[in-house]
Amino acid sequence: xxxxxxxxxxxxxxxxxxxxxxxxxxxxxxxxxxxxxxxxxxxxxxxxxxxxxxxxxxxxxxxxxxxxxxxxxxxxxxxxxxxxxxxxxxxxxxxxxxxxxxxxxxxxxxxxxx
Amino acid sequence: xxxxxxxxxxxxxxxxxxxxxxxxxxxxxxxxxxxxxxxxxxxxxxxxxxxxxxxxxxxxxxxxxxxxxxxxxxxxxxxxxxxxxxxxxxxxxxxxxxxxxxxxxxxxxxxxxxxxxxxxxxxxxxxxxxxxxxxxxxxxxxxxxxxxxxxxxxxxxxxxxxxxxxxxxxxxxxxxxxxxxxxxxxxxxxxxxxxxxxxxxxxxxxxxxxxxxxxxxxxxxxxxxxxxxxxxxxxxxxxxxxxxxxxxxxxxxxxxxxxxxxxxx
Numbered sequence: 001x002x003x004x005x006x007x008x009x010x011x012x013x014x015x016x017x018x019x020x021x022x023x024x025x026x027x028x029x030x031x032x033x034x035x036x037x038x039x040x041x042x043x044x045x046x047x048x049x050x051x052x053x054x055x056x057x058x059x060x061x062x063x064x065x066x067x068x069x070x071x072x073x074x075x076x077x078x079x080x081x082x083x084x085x086x087x088x089x090x091x092x093x094x095x096x097x098x099x100x101x102x103x104x105x106x107x108x109x110x111x112x113x114x
Numbered sequence: 115x116x117x118x119x120x121x122x123x124x125x126x127x128x129x130x131x132x133x134x135x136x137x138x139x140x141x142x143x144x145x146x147x148x149x150x151x152x153x154x155x156x157x158x159x160x161x162x163x164x165x166x167x168x169x170x171x172x173x174x175x176x177x178x179x180x181x182x183x184x185x186x187x188x189x190x191x192x193x194x195x196x197x198x199x200x201x202x203x204x205x206x207x208x209x210x211x212x213x214x215x216x217x218x219x220x221x222x223x224x225x226x227x228x229x230x231x232x233x234x235x236x237x238x239x240x241x242x243x244x245x246x247x248x249x250x251x252x253x254x255x256x257x258x259x260x261x262x263x264x265x266x267x268x269x270x271x272x273x274x275x276x277x278x279x280x281x282x283x284x285x286x287x288x289x290x291x292x293x294x295x296x297x298x299x300x301x302x303x304x305x306x307x308x309x310x311x312x313x314x315x316x317x318x319x320x321x322x323x324x325x326x327x328x329x330x331x332x333x334x335x336x337x338x339x340x341x342x343x344x345x346x347x348x349x350x351x352x353x354x355x356x357x358x359x360x361x362x363x364x365x366x367x368x369x370x371x372x373x374x375x376x377x378x379x
Binding site: 017018020021022023024025026027030031032034052059063067068069070071072073074077078081 | 123130131134135137138141144145148152155156157158159160162163164166167168231232233234235236238240267268275304305364365
């Protein structure tokens with residue numbers, strides 16, 4: 001757990017630095033994509049709904065966004081935490097529905113995944 | 115959602131949230147602490163970003179560059195001709211100044227600052243000088259070409275955050291250069307500025323140069339804000355609906371000047 005937190009802290013700190021310096025020069029249709037937000041959301045989407053790394057990533061990523069913006073500390077941290085929580089609820093409910101409708105396919109998929 | 119049924123983890127989460135929120139009581143110190151060791155890395159990354167994006171831009175715009183080069187050659191020739199006449203005017207001006215005994219007084223005191231971080235989403239930049247260097251909230255920030263950047267919105271001990279003129283919180287009195295057409299320039303976000311409250315009985319055209327006015331006392335007179343991009347009339351409103359394209363580009367700015375004091379008289 002501590003190792004996980006330290007890795008997330010290092011990765012999101014680096015992303016926050018890049019977001020406020022390097023990526024500023026790379027606009028796509030006039031907009032700079034928020035890579036912290038994208039990374040945090042992707043972690044949440046692709047990890048298992050029972051795991052909590054995504055929520056931790058959202059909170060830590062949001063914290064660094066707050067540090068390097070003019071918002072009060074906790075603004076983005078809580079927004080990203082809530083978004084991560086919401087994604088997890090949606091995904092776990094979605095999995096339940098799929099499991100109920102296609103039990104055989106889901107069992108095969110589970111046996112195939114590590 | 116097994117995670118949320120574990121009491122221990124809920125407790126850790128709540129404690130984490132409380133700790134982060136309580137950091138707001140020492141917001142300036144906490145942010146300042148991070149900025150101190152992040153600033154050199156951000157400056158390095160910023161310079162690298164400039165180079166890399168410049169390289170890709172140059173490749174993408176090769177044909178445009180050729181056209182621009184031809185046009186610039188023409189402009190240079192025109193300017194050389196103008197320069198000759200300006201030299202004569204300069205001489206005349208100097209003579210008149212001497213005659214009127216007007217000394218060349220500096221309009222304002224400047225402090226050179228480096229841009230450490232840029233927040234495009236919130237239209238603000240972070241500079242490497244703060245309260246310790248005598249900076250105060252509200253001080254105007256300009257580029258070396260006298261282009262208006264914005265004003266200081268937040269001051270930490272060694273760093274300050276500059277709110278750009280295109281920020282939604284920004285509004286200041288402005289006028290069309292060389293005319294009596296005045297209005298209010300309001301930031302709209304996304305590098306857009308609305309030029310509002312310009313009466314329809316005044317003349318306002320696309321490409322008019324808009325400069326700051328000393329009316330509101332926020333900025334000194336005559337700082338370059340931008341060029342009028344769109345102008346439209348509405349029968350219902352007595353004012354023009356117009357938009358300014360700011361001259362300041364957040365991408366190309368690595369060093370700016372803070373005006374420490376100015377006299378609007």
